[in-house]
Amino acid sequence: MNLFQTRGCCFCPIASGSSGNATYVEADGDGILIDCACSGKKIEQALSELGTSIRNVRGIFITHGHHDHYGSIGVLARRHKIPIYANAPTWQRIRDDNTSGRHVTGKIDPDLIQVTDTLFTGPTVTLGALTITSFPVPHDCPGAVGYRVRLGGRTAVVMTDLGYIPRELEDEVLGASVILLESNHDTQMLRNGPYPGYLKNRILSNSGHLSNDAAGLFAVKLARGGTGRIYLGHLSKVNNTPGQALATVSRHLIDARITPNRDVELLVAQREILSAPTRW
Template structure:
């Protein structure tokens, strides 16, 4: 199984995954044209995508959903509450392409097992996803206000984790956002701070060489280097060595990450 984070951040989110038998997207938060351009940068033909799985209805996760579904006749999966809450800008998705995957359910799609994970965010019924092919496992969890025990239990054991590290608390508090927006971001239905991201990872990671991609970073209230350093320091306080026991990687809002294998790297 291989993957690339095509885009991550408040301007758009999309994750490409391919297995031996299929290719899928998790979210389609860029325009159709941008999604196709990002896929071409990693030598992927957009017409080969066989399904799009949606985490929630916010525009930075569904901006290009309708265009991609209609243009390439791609089946779309999400829970019923999210279907009912899609913004009108997505446009009409033909009924034969509409599929319901209820929260907490698992679906066998070609050689992938795709399981929906309930999360806390200010959307209708937001989810993360765990994707398995054989013994390999990738989990993607962003846009959540806090990390429940259920999330910890479900993503524990993932080889690769796409994990939210949205903001630095002090940057957010001192920044120019209106207080009601700051309060939303800091709430249990908002976004994970760098500190909370690191603390949760200490409960999730086993230190056997997992790859963690720090995702959905705020342009205004975070920096990639700061997110990396904060999470690294928290993990290493527990005795875990970053670069040996766990590998931290950046994601980007303006370009895809390299196409990489999901499997765990050998330590050392």
């Protein structure tokens, strides 16, 4: 399968959900990963399916220090000498993570670690034709950010793991050509589901995760702002289904007289396999 010519632009979720997240963006042979929590081998395979290569990855950008976002960082940095970009609180959590009895990162060449001192936002970096900027998101992890990637006049956004969408954040994101937008849970499924009360409250809080309804309301704004494709991502395995997320977000779009897949493309980012790439 060769879904993507090396000379061109690509945006593609590789994995999305609480078991692991990774998104690939490439323009003219210069690529970046946003998060990298599936095995290094799986990421290499996914890139080769896209018709590109791990050798084209110029940087790994981490959104925050929750485990489902950085699992293969050490392997990728060591094996392929890929620089890591994160802000200080995020890097501190990753560096200190030894939950399995040993440090997740292992030994990484310090020259590969690009950490900013800015507390709440990460770096703005230009790699090849791509300009990458982070923006803070309300989530229960210090330093949590989303990323905006610019290529000429076009923008791609990754925005998952946030409890709500503050006004100033809307301004950062509206007008994006393509977005990976969190649609974590169906609120009724979560309320009636098996999670303990404290966890339900955490997910529902302003620093938790976006519901399908919240994603739907924002999808309307995105579509009106000219966004061409929305991937719904970071779906809960327990409190959501791809069908439920699509149905709820579609209902909000239709209520606003926007026709899904005519006025804006709507799809779910696959949990464990490569999603359909966007030529961007």
